[in-house]
Structure formats: C-alpha cells, structure tokens
Amino acid sequence: MSEHGHARAYATCAFCPKVCRFACPVSEATKSESLSTWGKMTEAFLVTEGKRPLDRDGASALHACTGCMRCRTFCRHENEVGYALFAGRGAALEQKLAPEPVKSTLETFHSHHNPFGRDLGELVARFRPDSPARYALFPGCTALLKGPGVVEDALFVAARLAAPMAVCKLATRCCGYPLYAAGEGMAFAAHARRFAQALEGYPELVVLDPGCAYTLLVVYPRFGVEPPGRVRTIYDVLASHLGHAPAAPKLEGAVAYHDACHLGRGLGQYEQPRALLAAAAAFVLEAPDHEEEAGCAGGGGLLPRTMPQVAADVARGQARELAPQGQTIVTACPTSRRMFERAGKPAEDLVTLLRRWCEKGG
Ligand code: SF4
Ligand code: SF4
Missing domain, CATH: 3.40.50 (Rossmann fold)
Known part of the structure; x- marks a missing residue:
C-alpha cells in the first residue's frame, strides 16, 4: 500500500489531541515534539494532502519510528503508525530525500538480497x-x-x-x-x-x-x-515441548524479561517466553510496563541505521526501566539483545539462557 492508502491513519493522528504522547520511545529519547507520534503522522498528513512539500527535516521525521506499535496500545483507533510511516517513507525515496543510510541499505539489499551485503x-x-x-x-x-x-x-x-x-x-x-x-x-x-x-x-x-x-x-x-x-x-x-525438558535446577540470579515488540504486540506471544523463563530461571523481574505496554529496545524501523545515537538512547532508557539494578536483561529478540549490549547493558538471548539451564541438567 502506498502512503495514500494510509490517509485515514494520518488524518486521525493529525487531528488527535496527542493521546499517546508519552508512549513513543523515539520522542521520549529525543524530547522532540516533531518526532512524537502526532508530529510524525502530521508531517505525513500534510505532505500527502499536498498542504506542504516534503523537505529533509520532514523526511527525517518519517524515519524516526521503530514500528514498535506501542502507540497503538494507547490509541482508541488502534492506529498502525509504523505501517503508515514506513509507507510514507516511499515519498522520501521518490523525491530523493531519504536519509543516506536508507539509500545505502537499499543499494546493499538490491545487490545482495539482504541488508548486510554478505553471502x-x-x-x-x-x-x-x-x-x-x-x-x-x-x-x-x-x-x-x-x-x-x-x-x-x-x-x-x-x-x-x-x-x-x-x-x-x-x-x-x-x-x-x-x-x-x-x-x-x-x-x-x-x-x-x-x-x-x-x-x-x-x-x-x-x-x-x-x-x-x-x-x-x-x-x-x-x-x-x-x-x-x-x-x-x-x-x-x-x-x-516443555514437557520434555530435562530435570535441571533453575538458574539462580534475577533476570529481567523484555517483551520484544514484534513477538509481543506484533504476534501476541506473551505466555510462551514466560513459560520457558519460569521453567529455567528462579527469579524473573517484570517491568512496570510489560506485555501490550512494554517498552521498545530501539532496533526496528531502520532506526539504528538512520539515527544510531537515538536508537542507543532508546535501548538505554528501556534497560533502565527493565533492570534498575543492572540485572541481566533477557529477550527473545536477537536485535533487541544487540541493542541493549550496544547501550552498555548486560543482556542475553532467551535461548542462550535456556541452554545454560539445560546444561545444568547434564
Ligand atoms: S496513534 Fe492514536 S492516540 Fe496516538 S496520535 Fe495517533 S490517533 Fe492519537
Ligand atoms: S510505532 Fe513506536 S516508534 Fe513509531 S510512532 Fe508509534 S510508538 Fe513511536
């Protein structure tokens, strides 16, 4: 769907009294009104309605979204803002206003069929x-x-x-x-x-x-x-398959669980990773904001490429919420784990923790 297929979503946000103002990890990290959900969607609204031309700042705002869906949780319309903003980025590409890292990612993808340029x-x-x-x-x-x-x-x-x-x-x-x-x-x-x-x-x-x-x-x-x-x-x-798990003692030491956006809000899988964690770890911390309201680690929507410092700040902020005492963060998302590590926080993939547990069973 092109950006024009999202006209209703853009308009809904543009005329919204910023109900989800507090929800966006990017605007929280940058303290920028123009990078709030409302600000980004208003930019898309004005451009698609022909009320103002897209410029570099506007194109940059369209790219300040991880697609985390956290705003959707607090939105009466359940607006899929990431989906709409990603489509809006098409206009930036067409008008040659997309950030350089996006252009280079696409060049790499088109030559190697993946974003890393590797075989x-x-x-x-x-x-x-x-x-x-x-x-x-x-x-x-x-x-x-x-x-x-x-x-x-x-x-x-x-x-x-x-x-x-x-x-x-x-x-x-x-x-x-x-x-x-x-x-x-x-x-x-x-x-x-x-x-x-x-x-x-x-x-x-x-x-x-x-x-x-x-x-x-x-x-x-x-x-x-x-x-x-x-x-x-x-x-x-x-x-x-947990019924086949080895009879291993649980791992000691508290870990903090991070609901990855695509697994949680994206696919509604909250119970499965918690069941695995409950079997393997003796103490699991839940953040005040979890499941549908869980925070974002900053790794989606190409943000680590377009705004690497902001992405790291998002991860750092989320790590503070999850593990205020510096506990290890466990996540079921390899990208989120990397984001926490980049932000200087201890983090582990859920399957790695499960392996340590299985090994205790001999
Ligand atoms: S996502 Fe929903 S709550 Fe947030 S600005 Fe848009 S319409 Fe308002
Ligand atoms: S999807 Fe996430 S990053 Fe994008 S506007 Fe909504 S809350 Fe912000």
Whole structure:
C-alpha cells in the first residue's frame, strides 16, 4: 500500500489531541515534539494532502519510528503508525530525500538480497545438519550474521526438548523487512512473493527472530502474500515441548524479561517466553510496563541505521526501566539483545539462557 492508502491513519493522528504522547520511545529519547507520534503522522498528513512539500527535516521525521506499535496500545483507533510511516517513507525515496543510510541499505539489499551485503549461503552451510530434523529452522539474517552463537544455542535447546531442528536452505534468503521499513512497498511485495514461493517446500517453518516471523505472518498478508505453510516462532514450539525438558535446577540470579515488540504486540506471544523463563530461571523481574505496554529496545524501523545515537538512547532508557539494578536483561529478540549490549547493558538471548539451564541438567 502506498502512503495514500494510509490517509485515514494520518488524518486521525493529525487531528488527535496527542493521546499517546508519552508512549513513543523515539520522542521520549529525543524530547522532540516533531518526532512524537502526532508530529510524525502530521508531517505525513500534510505532505500527502499536498498542504506542504516534503523537505529533509520532514523526511527525517518519517524515519524516526521503530514500528514498535506501542502507540497503538494507547490509541482508541488502534492506529498502525509504523505501517503508515514506513509507507510514507516511499515519498522520501521518490523525491530523493531519504536519509543516506536508507539509500545505502537499499543499494546493499538490491545487490545482495539482504541488508548486510554478505553471502548468507556460507553462513547457513556452517549449520548443515548431520541428519534430518523434525523442524526447519529459519534464524533470520541478524542472528546468522551478528550472533551465530544464538543459532547454536537454539539448536541445542531444541534437541534437548525433543524438538530437533535444522537450519534450512531458505535461511539463505532475507524475509525482506528492510524493504518494508524503507518504504519500498512494490519491491517488498515482489520479494515477499518470491520468498513465499520458496516457502512452498516447507509445510512448517520455525522462526528464531520475531521480526522475521512478524514480517511473514503479519506484513506479507498486508501486501497480499500469504505464507503457504505454517509459520511458528521458536518460542511457541519450545514452550509446547516443555514437557520434555530435562530435570535441571533453575538458574539462580534475577533476570529481567523484555517483551520484544514484534513477538509481543506484533504476534501476541506473551505466555510462551514466560513459560520457558519460569521453567529455567528462579527469579524473573517484570517491568512496570510489560506485555501490550512494554517498552521498545530501539532496533526496528531502520532506526539504528538512520539515527544510531537515538536508537542507543532508546535501548538505554528501556534497560533502565527493565533492570534498575543492572540485572541481566533477557529477550527473545536477537536485535533487541544487540541493542541493549550496544547501550552498555548486560543482556542475553532467551535461548542462550535456556541452554545454560539445560546444561545444568547434564
Ligand atoms: S496513534 Fe492514536 S492516540 Fe496516538 S496520535 Fe495517533 S490517533 Fe492519537
Ligand atoms: S510505532 Fe513506536 S516508534 Fe513509531 S510512532 Fe508509534 S510508538 Fe513511536
């Protein structure tokens, strides 16, 4: 959908008395009215209505959104602001006003079919399975490239929980989220169609990165593409296999759980990661704002590329809320874990914590 398909969402926000003013992690981190949900959507409204031309500052505002959906929680209209703003970014691209990091991300994506400019085939080959497995695992390119240890941990835990997984060949492809977040709607839809075709060989796909799972399950259908088979998060699968967990003592030491935006608000998966954590950890801290109201780690919507300092500030602020005493933050999102670490906070992937627990069981 182009930015014009979001006219109602833009108008609703532009005429809103800023009900969700406090909810946006970007405006909280920057203390900027023009980067509030209302400010960004008003910019999109004025530009699409032809009331003022887009300029560099306006284009920058359209990119100051992680797509975290936190504003939606407090919105009577349940406005999908990230979806609308990402579409609005298309106008910035057309008018050559998109921030440089967006342009370079797209150039990289179009030449390598992923945002990192690497051959994912080599990385996937490292996980070639010795024998067939029950589940096909799609780790996502961030996990493969930036933290392959988390993929090893996922495979280890899955085996221990009698849910053997193997990294599948499909993992050599990116789901296309960067195209969506950059506002290249048509290129994203074409990419999604190709990806869905390749998915036909997989009656059931297990996804490690909740951002990828959200893209396949929520964003693809918005662009008219339905994944042909069943797509599940790894947390859903592992939670359903908890009955096979080893008799291991729980890990000592308090950890703070972070509800990743795409897993929580995006896919409504709050119980599964908590069930896994409750089995493995003796003390789990819940932030005052959790589940639907949970904060954002700043990693979505290309924000770490367009506004790296703001993204780090968002992560730092969220870490303070989650773990005021500096406890380790546990998250089911490899990108969020990296964001917390970039902000100088101790953080661990949920599957890594689960592995430590399983190992205690011998
Ligand atoms: S998202 Fe909803 S509450 Fe927030 S500014 Fe828009 S209309 Fe108002
Ligand atoms: S989706 Fe998140 S980052 Fe974007 S405007 Fe809403 S609260 Fe802010």
